[in-house]
Amino acid sequence: MLSSQPFQRDYPFTFCFLNTTLHLREKPSADACAALEQLIRQRHAHKQTRASAPLATGETPLFAKVQPLDTLKAKVRVTLGKPQRNGRFDWPLEELINTVEAQRRGVQMSDLEGFGYTRDRLGLVQEYFILTRLLDDYVDGVQWLRNNPNKIEPFIRDAFGLLHSLAQKNITHMDFWAGNIMISPQAPLKAIDFENCFATITPHPSETLGFQLGFFYRREVYKLITEAQYDALVEEYLDQLPGICAEKFNEVYQASKHEYVGRKQRREVFLKGNLITG
Incomplete structure (x- = not known):
């Protein structure tokens, strides 16, 4: 209790x-x-x-x-x-x-x-x-991208940096998308909405990260960048991370970029490494 x-x-x-x-x-x-x-x-x-x-x-x-x-x-x-x-x-x-x-x-x-x-x-x-x-001097990432569509690549790199900072503190955000990132010109990015998160280490880090990066692309980001360009930024990010299994990562990543994954199904990725779409 x-x-x-x-x-x-x-x-x-x-x-x-x-x-x-x-x-x-x-x-x-x-x-x-x-x-x-x-x-x-x-x-x-x-x-x-x-x-x-x-x-x-x-x-x-x-x-x-x-x-x-x-x-x-x-x-x-x-x-x-x-x-x-x-x-x-x-x-x-x-x-x-x-x-x-x-x-x-x-x-x-x-x-x-x-x-x-x-x-x-x-x-x-x-x-x-x-x-x-209230973060009254911030705007969310969706609004910021509407005003700065030509800055999509720096936004993605900064978002990946925020995601990594969460992971370093063993906080896994399973609803990580542009709308849950707050931006201010004078301060670091902030994450919001911790409803669908875990504060423990996942037994399936490759699959979980594959979901997070695929989901991030599927919501809003895909409108402003080609899939190939995004894949290149993901590859650049993964090069900095030891211990990620490319096969396990890619299986979930490719599916998450194009299929809807409900919030309960996201928990299954974290807990069991299983991705159920639809």
Whole structure:
């Protein structure tokens, strides 16, 4: 069972409004309280939809991600802090656990400022909140590429550098694409959205990296570079990495460039080296 007590020690300020409880790293200002109350009111009208939005909260601007829980079983598991049969937690708890661990290891990322949940009339968690510091001087990689399409190769090299920095800290991001990379002219790239991540070493590093680099190409990047050019950049990157099996890497890499791989299937690549597409 997952206890939230260790997390709450680092997020000691509790904000309660209606049937929502949030645990925050800093005492919220009046502006922050007003913004959080407005967000919670909006959630009452849109409980079944995922939401991601910046909050105007004064000195510490926040970015809120809210995930509803779709099934009774998921609500019970998250309420009790229990994992699924496969040992993994439901997505909102996975994101919290991974974000806390990535932050602890010093990953280039947006700071976690708080987390919390809304309960239904039975006391079950029905949606989960992740609050991070808003990177208001950054843009995501998709927007940056729209404005700088001629800089695709430097972007890819920098993205590979960020991916390698995550790997060095044993953080494996299985949703690594341009939209989850934040860019500022004055600072290093940052990774966001740690929902589908692992904070352990994979027994299948070649297959996992093959998926990551293939997936990165398939989402957005393919629009701005030929496949042959991208393959050359991948080869350049792999030359710096010892211990990658070319055969195992290529089998997953080639498929991931062109086939949809669901988020549950990505876990299978990390855990078993198996790629199931479609």
